[in-house]
Amino acid sequence: MAKRITIDPITRLEGHGKIEIFLNNKGNVEKAFLQVPELRGFEKFSEGRMAEEMPRITPKICGVCPTTHHMASGKALDDLFHVTPPSPAKKIRELINSAFMAEDHTLHFFFLGGPDFVVGPQAPAGERNILGVIQKVGLDAGKKVIDIRKRLRNIITKQGGRVIHPVCNLPGGVSKGVTKEDREEYIQTGKDAVEFSKFALKAFEDIVLKNKEYVDVIVGDIYKHSTYYMGLVDENNKVNFYDGDIRVVDPEGMEFAKFKSREYLNHIAEHVEPWSYIKFPFLKGVGWKGFVDGKDSGVYRVAPLARLNASDGMATPLAQVEYEKMYDILGGKPAHRLVELLYAAERLLELAQDEEILDPNVRNIPTAVPDEGIGVVEAPRGTLYHHYKTDGNGVLTDVNLIVATVNNAASICMSIEKAAKGLIKEGKVSEGLLNMVEMAFRAYDPCLACATHSLPGHMPLEVSIRDHEANIIETIRRQ
Amino acid sequence: MKTLILGVGNPILTDDSVGICVANEIEKFSLPNVEVIETSLAGISLLDYVVEYERLIIIDSIKTEKEIPGTLYKLKLEDIGTSSATSYSHGMNIRTAIELGRKLGYKIPEIIEIYAIEIEDNTTFGEECTPAVKRKIPGIVDEITKIIKSDSAPS
Numbered sequence: 190m191a192k193r194i195t196i197d198p199i200t201r202l203e204g205h206g207k208i209e210i211f212l213n214n215k216g217n218v219e220k221a222f223l224q225v226p227e228l229r230g231f232e233k234f235s236e237g238r239m240a241e242e243m244p245r246i247t248p249k250i251c252g253v254c255p256t257t258h259h260m261a262s263g264k265a266l267d268d269l270f271h272v273t274p275p276s277p278a279k280k281i282r283e284l285i286n287s288a289f290m291a292e293d294h295t296l297h298f299f300f301l302g303g304p305d306f307v308v309g310p311q312a313p314a315g316e317r318n319i320l321g322v323i324q325k326v327g328l329d330a331g332k333k334v335i336d337i338r339k340r341l342r343n344i345i346t347k348q349g350g351r352v353i354h355p356v357c358n359l360p361g362g363v364s365k366g367v368t369k370e371d372r373e374e375y376i377q378t379g380k381d382a383v384e385f386s387k388f389a390l391k392a393f394e395d396i397v398l399k400n401k402e403y404v405d406v407i408v409g410d411i412y413k414h415s416t417y418y419m420g421l422v423d424e425n426n427k428v429n430f431y432d433g434d435i436r437v438v439d440p441e442g443m444e445f446a447k448f449k450s451r452e453y454l455n456h457i458a459e460h461v462e463p464w465s466y467i468k469f470p471f472l473k474g475v476g477w478k479g480f481v482d483g484k485d486s487g488v489y490r491v492a493p494l495a496r497l498n499a500s501d502g503m504a505t506p507l508a509q510v511e512y513e514k515m516y517d518i519l520g521g522k523p524a525h526r527l528v529e530l531l532y533a534a535e536r537l538l539e540l541a542q543d544e545e546i547l548d549p550n551v552r553n554i555p556t557a558v559p560d561e562g563i564g565v566v567e568a569p570r571g572t573l574y575h576h577y578k579t580d581g582n583g584v585l586t587d588v589n590l591i592v593a594t595v596n597n598a599a600s601i602c603m604s605i606e607k608a609a610k611g612l613i614k615e616g617k618v619s620e621g622l623l624n625m626v627e628m629a630f631r632a633y634d635p636c637l638a639c640a641t642h643s644l645p646g647h648m649p650l651e652v653s654i655r656d657h658e659a660n661i662i663e664t665i666r667r668q
Numbered sequence: 669m670k671t672l673i674l675g676v677g678n679p680i681l682t683d684d685s686v687g688i689c690v691a692n693e694i695e696k697f698s699l700p701n702v703e704v705i706e707t708s709l710a711g712i713s714l715l716d717y718v719v720e721y722e723r724l725i726i727i728d729s730i731k732t733e734k735e736i737p738g739t740l741y742k743l744k745l746e747d748i749g750t751s752s753a754t755s756y757s758h759g760m761n762i763r764t765a766i767e768l769g770r771k772l773g774y775k776i777p778e779i780i781e782i783y784a785i786e787i788e789d790n791t792t793f794g795e796e797c798t799p800a801v802k803r804k805i806p807g808i809v810d811e812i813t814k815i816i817k818s819d820s821a822p823s
Contacts (some may be wrong), residue, residue, distance in 0.1 A: 210676035229791055229793065230793045230794070231790050231793050233793070234794065235679070244682065249679060249680045249708060250680075252678065252708050252709055255708075296712065300712065318764060319712075319764065319768055320764070320767060320768060320771065323768070323771060323772070328771070328772060328773070331768070331771070331772050332772050332773075334771060335712075335715065338712070339716060342713075342716065352707075353707060353708055353709055354708070354714075537727060581691045
């Protein structure tokens with residue numbers, strides 16, 4: 190019987206993700222996958238409610254991306270009620286969304302990816318956290334991070350109408366316009382966010398790109414996968430976070446499909462595995478061939494790397510320059526979040542400076558009978574789908590969401606497996622297993638049952654190495 | 669003493685909301701010098717709220733599965749480990765956020781108390797706590813309110 194290794198955060202009190210690695214009789218990795226606890230009953234919870242409640246309910250699903258859920262939900266309602274928001278309303282939504290993307294990417298780089306690359310992949314676990322990052326980049330830089338994050342959040346709070354969970358999106362537009370006074374503040378925040386993004390890119394260049402060891406890890410084979418990529422693009426095939434068509438490119442970068450939100454079910458199907466309640470979306474046009482790489486496998490990826498690969502570049506000038514630079518040096522990896530951070534900041538500034546943003550015409554009142562609506566936006570971690578069906582009174586009868594992490598579910602399993610294969614040979618588990626598997630996992634920044642907040646609020650890991658009778662013979666634990 | 673009560677949780681995940689429910693009940697007493705905020709965010713976002721207060725009381729849910737639902741624990745910040753290499757960006761916990769705030773020179777409350785309530789279910793969508801937890805809420809509200817009042821009373 191195969192040996193089993195479990196990386197299990199069993200000490201996390203409410204229990205989050207669990208990584209399982211199975212070894213074959215020779216002690217080599219046979220299969221690895223990620224399991225997450227199920228959040229039950231969202232469909233049941235939603236059905237029977239008025240569809241207009243969804244932009245207020247769905248942000249509560251996720252403590253990380255409430256703004257993105259609010260945007261996808263708002264767009265789904267536009268579609269459901271057959272109403273197009275006036276241009277100023279679209280711009281206000283995109284402004285809020287840009288502020289959110291910039292905030293989230295800032296957090297990700299400094300607090301999540303930062304510990305790996307700023308502090309160093311080989312640094313002791315105790316130092317690989319934000320405090321270690323601050324130690325390395327300095328207190329002033331730390332204050333910059335906190336300051337810009339707070340000001341970006343302030344835009345979301347002011348325009349979104351509420352701290353944390355925005356409530357501004359209505360079918361056909363938004364609930365309030367932008368005042369002249371607030372606009373001045375947003376312009377200043379936009380300018381400072383652009384400067385901050387340049388600072389983050391410079392820090393990345395100095396600390397990471399100039400360090401051969403880090404670059405080797407980044408471009409090395411251990412994390413490399415060849416899959417399809419998906420992301421929203423504008424009419425010029427440039428990255429767009431709020432609107433546009435969904436574009437899919439093949440592993441060589443050639444366009445495979447480009448479709449409207451409404452057509453998503455023609456292109457995406459979901460594969461079911463007996464060991465997981467997560468469904469694994471795949472491209473219908475290619476088919477499900479298992480957890481494998483390559484052009485013949487329908488596995489696709491979303492998130493920053495995928496967005497950049499699925500597009501022909503960035504729609505703002507400074508981000509485009511950085512995009513080209515990054516591709517030259519790294520072949521696209523992994524500072525894509527910083528390129529996107531710069532894009533989000535530039536886009537925020539563009540929208541704040543646009544005179545139309547002050548136009549009080551921010552809503553078209555819906556008059557059609559509601560039936561079915563689909564809203565798609567880019568969340569920081571990838572493409573997010575909201576799909577609602579209602580009766581003629583707007584009462585929900587069917588709700589389907591595909592969140593970013595679910596799109597990536599198959600490739601997360603593949604990445605973990607690949608990292609584990611490199612580090613477990615004939616039953617011998619290399620020292621760095623936990624770090625490297627964690628890094629593979631963390632690159633996706635998966636949202637796992639992310640809506641729960643119970644203490645202690647972090648995710649310890651435990652690796653249990655089991656013999657053929659599933660008895661634990663060795664345990665590696667990290668709190 | 670300028671006090672902030674932070675009710676932490678997700679309002680649509682059954683017992684995950686218990687911290688918010690308890691905090692909202694305490695708010696009804698309009699205790700002097702006490703402000704109540706409910707939040708669904710954790711980690712770094714907490715810094716936005718807590719600066720400039722002298723005392724911070726966090727009310728949250730916990731799932732140890734060792735005690736019956738509704739059991740109230742009083743914890744110190746030190747009882748919660750710091751986040752080391754977290755596996756996702758919102759993995760930063762309260763303690764790390766507070767330490768970061770202190771390191772960056774923000775005025776962080778001197779006194780930090782954490783009340784954690786043992787829960788039964790935080791994975792099912794629902795706007796109400798499970799009966800076992802719900803029953804205990806009035807008693808928990810009383811207990812925490814008494815502690816706040818007695819600690820605030822002039823000696």
